[in-house]
Amino acid sequence: MNTDTGLDPEETAEIQAALTHYPDPAAASIEALKIVQHHRRWVSDEALAAVADLLGMPIAELEGVATFYNLIYRKPVGRKVVHYCDSVSCWLLGADEVRAHLCKRLGIGLGETTQDGRYTLLPIVCLGACDHAPVLMLGGQLHGDLDAAKLDTILAREQHRG
């Protein structure tokens, strides 16, 4: 398990590999934050400072980048993030009901994490699968043509996986 301070060798190596694609280390900042997040699920202040140090960027500048993006988590999240699309095509076909059902089934509101630390529920903008609206992404996996029954099936399958 990672500690909250410093970067472990694996993270450092992955970030250094990303640096080779750009003439300027700052360009790898998002990639670096994503690498850290991949290892720790979220980006703490300490981890952010360590990345800034490695890239030679002021902490405030990296902070400004990190807080700009929907997919960089500056607070702890559950083991899987459930992103449900709340944009227009999904809304037209019942995204509000999808959200309500998810909240009920998971027993949490938007932005919250289930008690067992399994799921965090967040809205996301159009996932580029509007022909299968309504859509959600669970742990990076896309699910479309949702209704209550399909949501239940997806959650049951996830529960099974542990």
Next chain:
Amino acid sequence: MDKPLTRNLKPDGSAATLAEYQSTGGYEAWRKALRDLAPAQVVALVKDAGLKGRGGAGFPTGVKWSLIPQTPGQKYVVVNADEMEPGTFKDRRLLEGDPHLLLEGAALAAYAVGADTAYIFLRGEYIEAARRLEHALAEARAAGLLGRNILGSEFSLGIHLHTSAGRYICGEETALLNALEGKRANPRTKPPFPQIAGLWGKPTVVNNVETLCNVPGIVAQGAAWYKGLSRSQDAGTKLYGASGRVNRPGLWELPMGTPIREILEEHAGGMKPGYRLRGFLPGGASTDFLLPEHLDLAMDYETIQKAGSRMGTGTMIVLDDRTCPVRMVLNLERFFAQESCGWCTPCRDGLPWVARILEDLVEGRGRPEDLDQLAKLARFMGPGNTFCALAPGAAEPLQSALKYFRGDFERYVERG
């Protein structure tokens, strides 16, 4: 009919491999360019073909390329694969289904403008596309189609995949360049245009995924062939799509200028039983509504512009008669308010204001002066008042809804 964009897409959605891509003529254009064509000839071909950008603004691609200075020095090509405009789902299909088509298009663009490095700026949520692009890049490098002295020529090219982390404004081409440099993704002032001073201050071409996917066909088969694919004065084919309450939401490659009726009724299968067409956004969330009376118009840049809207991304969002247009506009404006980068006042402050007024309306707190206020705010957000086109884009569905669905807005005020 030739379908240069989708010919390799498989019904199961899996990616065409390098071998599959090459079996339908893939990389022939790339070989031909490196062997027989000077860079300027590639630019001239694309110009003659009349290819216009498919990222929303419709700028002629060959003209954009010809603005790159011909002096020696570092240049870049950047593929705009950010695709976050609500209702738009076309680039994803190309990225996932035929990644080599994009790589070949990007390589030809790089050759044409003299760039030895290209970046694919991909939105972070497109995880499957990222996996397939990395795989295709590895295949192309291993086959000597990318890298140093490609196919024995003097030309070298490295293409890198850059995955983003989700933010609509990153799709705006100058914000994209800031994002790629690792800065906060605020747009830059223009001029200078990216073609003069783009990525790290170097001449840079930014093109949409679908735009670049048109290029291999043009180089292999010529400008006349490309023009011949179209049913209108705009050349080529187009990926058209439809979402909303239609029988078969989806995406189809059709001749540019295909009538809207044909797209919505034949390809999308018409409205779902029990629903009627009330209106539609022809090209994504930032275009003006059109009405059933516009169904017989050709879907091309000029015709849709004349009708008061924009082709945008060519993926239509359908409003049915049982959905409230005011609530639909509220959904759209909430998106734009959330995704504003916050740089300019009409956008940063105007959009949340618009969203709040719309919220008040649908929640029964509307006042008679609200509609004028909305119209005024839409004007403030219009072209010329902000740094980039996000705010003018946000104004489009709002102003057209106020025009076409005024009664729906008024009913909320009257009911109070």
